[in-house]
Amino acid sequence: MKDELNKKRNLITMKLNFEIGDKVVSSSLITGEEGLIVDIRSQVPEGYQLIETEQSCFVINSTMSEGVYIKMVELKDKKPDSTRPENNLVKNTIHFLTNTDKEVSRTTVQGADKSKVKVMPPRGYKFASPMWNFVVISSTNVNQKMYVKSNGSTITRPSAKPVEELMVFQDTWQYSGYFTTFSTNTQIPVINNSGKTIYYLTNNYDFHVRQMANHAGQTFCQIADSAWVNITDMYEYQPIYTQITIKQDVYARLHDFRGNVVARRQLTPGTTWYTDRKMNIGSSTYYRVTTTTWVDGKDVVTSRT
Known part of the structure; x- marks a missing residue:
């Protein structure tokens, strides 16, 4: 019955296989809609930690439903105070902006550096891109922007388009391919249809790209509605x-x-x-x-x- 309900809601279940060397020592399941980013650190078996090069977040992906393999090492220091992520929290200030860059509210969130934290929009507003209701905590960029729009009905003058509807991208074409973010930059900017940076990603986020476009002489991959990443910050x-x-x-x-x-x-x-x-x-x-x-x-x- 649970599997049937998941199918109706378009939910995908992925199996996480935690291994030491080539030996799987534990497995667990994560479920969510395709494209959802899940922090897996809470799934790591007790007494182990992810290796330094292993990603701490995974994107729910239908192509990986058969299982992903995650490398771990045994903890040399078993003291919880020095190993738990909640003891190394970073505070970020979130500035909620309209499409004209007017700040309507702000809030403070905290989490481990490079972890994903869900954010609620201010009262009376909703996120401009509903899929991206989170920020990636940063120890270097402690002030982050999130774009919102009014939650109520508004009267639009027929002679003017909302700023966010003005597309800066040209020569848009359909494409189907799998990409991962990877750059030498500390943070990878994600821009909206207007060319404004709306948030940042770190390395090793996976996306199924279905559309590309050109802007300012460069090629961008669309990772979500009104969300684009420069192809130089990704590999296919x-x-x-x-x-x-x-x-x-x-x-x-x-x-x-x-x-x-x-x-x-x-x-x-x-x-x-x-x-x-x-x-x-x-x-x-x-x-x-x-x-x-x-x-x-x-x-x-x-x-x-």
Whole structure:
């Protein structure tokens, strides 16, 4: 009965597999609408923590419903006071603005740095983009903007369009592809249809992009209604669920999402690795083996589902 209700509400259930090395030590389920960003730190088994390169938030994605694998390490210091995220809270001030940049209210929220916190709009207003009712807590950008509009009916002069309806994007075209945010910048700006920055994202947020457009000589991916990210702050990938085996005579180097060698560590010949996505750079194919590292397809001898 529960599964039938979830289908009617278009809810997706994802399985989180927490592993040490290649051994899964615990699993849990998260459920939500596609595109919902979920903080998974509360799901981490007691006595463990995510590795430094592992993302702490996942986007509900129908292509990953069969399961995602999350790398952990055992806690060396089991004292809860030094490991729990709530003991390292950062305060951010949220400025609620109209489409003319007039501030109508402000509030203060707190959370762990780079975590997602849900925000309620001020009384009498609703968010300009209903999907984005949250902020990503930042220790460097403590003042954040959120755009809202009146919750009541308004009279619109026929000779003028609301500012937010003025599209700055040109040459819009349909596109279907999977992208992840990744940039050397501390924060990745998300702009609305008017070209204004409405909030910021960090690395490793996944999106199914269905539309692209040009603006100011650059290409942008639409991640939600009136929400766009510069394609230079993202990389495209293909979701897969398989295992790859390293060639017997090769110590495989690890690369970043641009194909650059990033680590001294090498993968041992003949070892098998789980991969959840691949990407193409020129004529080369790369397979992801951790959240931020990839192995060159020329070093892979076999793959199996």
